[in-house]
Amino acid sequence: MERNGGKTVIQLDVSRDKACVYAELAAFLDEAARAARTPLSGFRVGAAALGNSGRVYLGANQEFAALPLNFTVHAEQAAVTAARAGGETRLIALAVSAAPCGYCRQFLTELKAPLDIVLNGEARPLAEYLPHAFALESGGENLLTRAAVLKAAGLDELARAAAAHSYAPYTGTRSGLALRTASGRVYAGWLLESGAYNPSLTALQTALTLRALDGAADDPIAAAVSAETGPAPLAPLLPALLARIAPRAAIRTLPLND
Structure with a gap:
């Protein structure tokens, strides 16, 4: 890990053996889950997304007790959100502490690129988790096409x-x-x-x-x-x-x- 601007940046060497890299990625799940907010379920989920750059982005499920249930953000969505805010344009793998629900599998198809799901020491392509995904043609844009670190004066x-x-x-x-x-x-x-x-x-x-x-x-x-x-x-x-x-x-x- 290294520090950049006061924040911890997790960087992995993605040129190494994939199994070793994925094992290191999964090792961050406990840390990721600590950011979970679960006033409704009490069930914490951590996710760690690995970008093509080698950077790791942590996510955790977010529940809002005062809002409708459909405002809940799942750990997988949180990790993708963090990657997007970090300017990442492609994800290689996503490690999770619990199997992705169907809702998240559908959301992850918007990446429109191969993605390995790492769970319990095993890596499987997202397509195996959702073999018949619903998809609409959207002109080639994907979830990370507009990824950027936003800066503005006000x-x-x-x-x-x-x-x-x-x-x-x-x-x-x-x-x-x-x-x-x-x-x-x-x-x-x-x-x-x-x-x-x-x-x-x-x-x-x-x-x-x-x-x-x-x-x-x-x-x-x-x-x-x-x-x-x-x-x-x-x-x-x-x-x-x-x-x-x-x-x-x-x-x-x-x-x-x-």
């Missing part, structure tokens, strides 16, 4: 940048959300669509996930800015959702030009 600019990096090949919606916590930390999330629609993640879910993976889940949200356009907006629901988990947050919505 919440407005960050929300707009996040919206521009949405993965929405099915509805064309652009939706981004920027959060500022009470301590001043800032997080941005984007819409991530699934061809099956339901496994999609809203910009709020991805922003909250990145906040939790950064160890800031208990740092209250002070402000939120949404920027979006398209037929599947989050803005109409955002005040009600944030009122449950961040009742003191100041919320604004910015229009985007088509």
Whole structure:
């Protein structure tokens, strides 16, 4: 491991024997699971995604007691979200501490590239877990096509940048959300669509996930800015959702030009 900008960066040498690399990848699952937030189920799941760059991105399941169950973010989705926020453009493998559910298998097909699932010391292709995946043609874009490390001067600019990096090949919606916590930390999330629609993640879910993976889940949200356009907006629901988990947050919505 090495440190970059105060944050721990996990880097593996992917030129070595695959079995050894995958064993090292799986060794991070306990650490990943420690970031889980499970007020409803009490069931912690860790995931570790290995990028083509050799970097490892940790994810854990996120539950929100005040929100509907379908706002839960699974560990696999969290790890992919972390990889996307880190600028990774391709994943090689995903180690998990529990078998991926059908919902996650469908979400992972949006990577549109071979992916090994590492579970209990065994690596199997994602295609074996979901041999007859539902798929819609989306013009060649994949979940990591717009992966980028977002930087902006303020919440407005960050929300707009996040919206521009949405993965929405099915509805064309652009939706981004920027959060500022009470301590001043800032997080941005984007819409991530699934061809099956339901496994999609809203910009709020991805922003909250990145906040939790950064160890800031208990740092209250002070402000939120949404920027979006398209037929599947989050803005109409955002005040009600944030009122449950961040009742003191100041919320604004910015229009985007088509």
